[in-house]
Amino acid sequence: MKLILTSIAASGLFATLAMAQTPSYTLTDLGPKGNPFSEANYVNNNGFVAGVATVTGGAQHSMLWYQGISGDIGVPGLGGTNSGAGGVNESGLAMGGAETSSKDPNNENFCGYGTGLQCVVFLWQNGVITQLGTLGGVNAGYGSINNQGEVAGYAENNHRDPKCPSGLALNGSGPQVLDYEAVIWGPGKNEIRELHPLPGDTVGVAFWINDKGQAVGMSGTCANTQLPGPGASAHAVLWENGSVTDLGNLGGTANPALLGVGNAALAINDRGQVTGTSALAGNTTHHAFLWTWETGMRDLGTLPGDIVSAGLGINNRGEVVGNSISPPGLPTGNPHPFVWQDGVMADLNTLIPADSPLQLLAAFSINDRGQIAGLGVTSSGEVHAYLATPDPPVACCGN
Secondary structure, three states, X not given: OOOOHHXXXXXXXHHHHHHHHOOEEEEEEEEOOOOOEEEEEEEOOOXXXXXXXXXXXXXXXXXXXXXXXXEEXXXXXXXXXXXXXXXXXOOOXXXXXXXEEEEOOOOOOOOOOOOOEEEEEXXXXXXXXXXXXXXXXXXXXXXXXXXXXXXXXXXXXXXXXXXXXXXXXXXXXXXXXXXXXXXXXXXXXXOEEEEOOOOOOOEEEEEEXXXXXXXXXXXXXXXXXXXXXXXXXXXXXEEEOOEEEEOOOEEOOOOXXXXXXXXXXXXXXXXXOEEEEEEEOOOXXXXXXXXXXXXXXXXXXXXXXXXXXXXXXXXXXXXXXXXXXXXXXXXXXXXXXXXXXXXXXXXXXXXXXXXXXOEEEEEEEEOOOOOEEEEEXXXXXXXXXXXXXXXXXXXXXXX
C-alpha cells in the first residue's frame, strides 16, 4: 500500500495520462437498416468483418462485410437453416458453424438453434463451402482461424457420457449426450488434431489459435462445462507443443448453475498474451483477465458499477476488448463493451461520437489497427453489427 502522498499523486497522473491516450472512434453501422439482428464476431487486419445476420423468414446466415459491401455466405450453406461466420483470415479464408439437413440422432441442440439439426464447422473461400469433420460424433463448433488456415474449435467424439447435462442448458443448448474435445482443423485437407484436456478432465473447447499455432480454451468435465456461448468450465488452458497448461484462476471454479461463471481462455495474440474470464472466490461472479508467462493471471476488473466481465479479444499490441455487465450479471444485467489498454478499462460508448447510430452492447474482436467489431442497438430497437475505427487511424501490418 502506498503511503507517500507524492506516490499517490504520481499514480493518479499516470492514470490520467493513460486515459488521455485512449483513442476516440468513428462508428460504422453494418446494418442493414430494417434488419432486426446482425452481429460482427471478428475483424481481421485487412478490415474484413465476419459475423451473422437474419434473413427473410428469420433464419441466421453467415455474413462478410468489407468497406460498405456485404455478402451472405450462408447460401447455399450445408443444407440446414442457420449458420454464422466466426472469422476470416488475411487470405480471405472464412470459417464458421452451420446446420446440415441431417437430424441430430441424439437431439442434442448443440448450437442452440432449437431445430434439432446437426451442427458442424465449415470453411468458405471464393464461394466454395467445405464441411469439416468431427472426432466420430455428430456435432462440432468453431473458435477462430489463423493466417495459416488452421481452425480452432471443438468436436464430439463417440463416447456417451452419463454425466452430461440431460436437459436444456442455461445458454439454450442441450441436452448433451456425447463428450467433445478441443481440436485444430488443418492446415491440410481433412486434417483434424485433438487437443487433450487436463488430466482428470473429459471435455475441452479451443476458442482461439494464433499464427504461431498456440491455442487457448477451456478444460473440464461434461457435467461442469457450459458449451459456448457464453462458455465456461473448470480450467482456462493453453495448448502448445503438444502439451496443455492450466492458466490458473482468480479464486473460483465452474458453477453450471450460473451462466458464464467459470474459467475460460478466449483469445491469444502472437506474443502469447491471453485474455478470457475467470470465476472469483465464491463462484458467483467472474472477471476479465490478462495472462502472460511472466506475470500469470491478472484481474482486469470491471467498469464502474458492474459486477462481471470477460475479455473476448486481444490484438498484438496487448489491447483487450470485451464486455462488462451490471448487476445481477448474465443474462439480465446491462452489457457495456470495453476496451482495455495500458492498465485502463474504458466504456467504448464513451469513446464514440454522441450522435452515433448505435448504443453499443458488445465488443468481440480487435485487430492490430485498433478496429473493434461487435454489436449494438439502434434507436428503433434493431440489433446491428458495427465496426469502430480509431480516429486518427492506427498504422500497422507493414503500412
